[in-house]
Amino acid sequence: MRASSPERPSRGSGVPTPRRRRASGRGSAEHDGAPRGIPEASIARLPLYLRALVAMADRGITSVSSEELAGASGVNSAKLRKDLSHLGSYGTRGVGYEVDYLVYQISRELGLTQDWAVAIIGIGNLGRALANYGGFATRGFRTACLIDADPNQVGQRVSGLAVRHLDDLEALIAEHRVAIGVIATPAGAAQEVADRLVAAGVRSVLNFAPAVLTVPPGVELRKVDLSTELQILAFHEQRRVSAVAFEAAANAVVPDDVGDVIDAELGPVAPAASGLRV
Template sequence: MATGRTHRPATRSRGIPEATVARLPLYLRALTALSERSVPTVSSEELAAAAGVNSAKLRKDFSYLGSYGTRGVGYDVEYLVYQISRELGLTQDWPVVIVGIGNLGAALANYGGFASRGFRVAALIDADPAMAGKPVAGIPVQHTDDLEKIIEDNGVSIGVIATPAGAAQQVCDRLVAAGVTSILNFAPTVLSVPEGVDVRKVDLSIELQILAFHEQRKAGEEAEAAGPDGSGPVAAARKESAEQGPDGDVPAVMPA
């Protein structure tokens, strides 16, 4: 029952499931909105609707944090905001650096939600000497040469990579060597990092491709509804056809 191998009896339910952690920011956002409207308490049903999840899941999630609700009443909004903020580590200040101040990097620097919630853009870094000194979102861009010094001087442990794919791994290595242990990667590359370093990836192209998959599936189902055999553009190429190209020609591949 315990969390696993642990050499420690576990102070109870040590270890919040990853899926739950990923939803806490969602709850926090919904709660913050309620707090701004001075709503004192909220039920799991209401809050779940606001966060776009179902209420059983929400209650289960909260149960990992502790018993913060009141039966028959609901949850105290302010108190929950505080508890979730604490659990997420947002009661402290996290200086972050953004590396790669192109279109995307500039957008990130300007992004408001970035600055709120305990995150502070400590520095912007770019490899282009022409950018150096130019202010973006009110913060002067610094050159990559000073990366290590910037990290250390500001005690930065979270880095955002918004460089082209080709530069990402090298930037990543330098960030990690300088002491960064969490990386948010916007470059379309797989980063390899030593154990103990967390990487989260945001990849626009991947998200679109996932949407395209479902979009195509929708179109295919419509077609099937019309003609009920499986030879439509979607259904083809299943297991049994593993001899040649199931369509006409095989290679084709993609544009660029």
């Protein structure tokens, strides 16, 4: 189910068309030029809602309450309603939200009613996986070009697209009107690639390389960091073990310098070898 019908969906059932956003209220209290200021946290959840809604639409569900949609998205229903209220007043009190209509509104807000050209730079393991990843993601994006610095990679076809050389980056960006650059290079090359992308006019960058990138203001930079995610999980595993050991230590002695106990007992010891799975 594609979310691109521009005209208002005319309802077949007796459910009336929801009103458009209020003329009054805080919506118009924004600065000029910024139509409305949707909190970043809300924006980050819109894709979740959209995914759940599309799944519902595919199953033939036409109407949904905030409670149901919140459940399907794994969030609090009040949070969901507040998020949606930032887009406008698209629900019907006592009834809920019409699925198709909401899909369209969220898609429009996220800019998915048009296709954005994506360039993937760095066709290694990860880059190749991204290129092959079923049209990369959901609709709204088109993998326009694949770029790599390795001459052996250049010319190879990945997912129906020929890999081009890094030297042609600027020309390719211009030619394909690339809006989003995906960096999947080794860490060492990431900043240079980012600089060149920005210089070529790209203002949205998604970085998979394990490196801290800096971009000029006005350029949106997001990062996906696999090792960081793993390390955060490791922390929580570690903490579980620590907590147990700490409690045992605290029951045994009541030291005035707790830190040394932790250093001495928890550091060298490898408690997970046996106690990892409880």
